[in-house]
Amino acid sequence: MRIDLISIFPSYFDVLKLGLFGKAMEKGVVEVNAINLRDFAxxxxxxxxxxxxxxxxxxxxKPEVWASALEKVIGEGDPLILYPSxxxxxxxxxxAHQLSKEKWLVICCGRYEGIDERVWEWCKNRGWRVEGFCLGDYILSGGESAAxxxxEAVCRLLPGFMGNCQSLEEESYETGILEHNQYxxxxLWRGMEAPKILISGDHGKVDQFRREEGLKKTDAFRPDLIEKLECKDLTKSDAKLLIQLGWNLSGENPKKED
Incomplete structure (x- = not known):
């Protein structure tokens, strides 16, 4: 995947050279180009x-400086243009899964009060694909950290990025619920034991324990995720636990009892 990042602080993206992302760059899984917006001012x-x-x-x-940068970076290409907002x-x-299928991303990192809105209309008028994205209900000083x-979320889904693909399958959100706790x-550490079942050697019971812990964790911290599950897809053990936790499973999706 090719990634072009346009920013007034291109050195901000040196952090991507660390850890798994840096190794993926070395292996050619991802190509990252940091472009200084001021070069077009x-x-x-x-x-x-x-x-x-x-x-x-x-x-x-200003819109013109962004237009100049995008024209130079994209040329006759067809990337997906993204901007944090x-x-x-x-x-x-x-x-993240959808974006991991793209071959080329151009990310526009705004600062101050943002980028003149006409830039995105101009992009669409040229036939370019453009989308905004938001990380959450809070404000950042610039788009670099959001980018x-x-x-990180997108590229770790690329083939060759992760050393162990099973790690992706077991993570929070991949199964629709939060991941179980890790030990x-x-x-025995400082008087505290890890759950005994984890050293039982019974993989079936370990998997069941982890599933139940994930459901309990999701119920406590992200009940909105449980509401998105489909009752018809729940196992008998999932359904039994959710009922114990106060969920009504009579409809299409679980609903928390009042």
Missing amino acids: KGVHRSVDDTPLGGGAGMVM ASSPLFTQKK CVML TRPF
């Missing part, structure tokens, strides 16, 4: 922002 000061029309606090990034659809694991989070050696 005009004038002595290479300004990329101006005051908002209609007044208000902060500054808005608090007013865009929420980024999810499902979306790194999104890319390692020693079994």
Whole structure:
């Protein structure tokens, strides 16, 4: 996958050279190019922002500098253009899977009050694909950190990125619920034991224990995920536990009893 990141702080993305992402870059699984937006700005000061029309606090990034950068980076290509924005659809694991099928991503990292909205209309008028995404109900100072989070979620799904593909299958959200708690050696640590069943050697019971722990964790912290499960797909043990936790399974999806 080719990834072009356009930002006024291109060195921000040096963090991607660390860990598994860095190894994936070395192996050619991903190609990352960090592009300085100021290289496309005009004038002595290479300004990329101006005051908002209609007044208000902060500054808005100029449309022309973004248009120049995108024209140069994309040329006649057909990437998917992405931009972090608090007013865009929420980024999810499902979306990460969709984006992992793309061959080329161009990510526009805004600053200040954001990028002039006309840039995205201009992109669409040229026939380019463009989408905004939001990480959550909070505000960041710029799009760089959001881009790194999104890319971590997307690229770890690429073939060759992860050393152990089973790790992907067992993670939170992949099965529709949160992942079970994790434990390692020693079994007894500072007076606290790990669950005994984990050293029983009975893989079936271990899997069942982990499934139940994941459901309990999801019930406690993300009940909205349980509401998205389909009752017809639940195993007998899943259904029994959810009923014990106060869920009504008489409909298409589980509903929490009042």
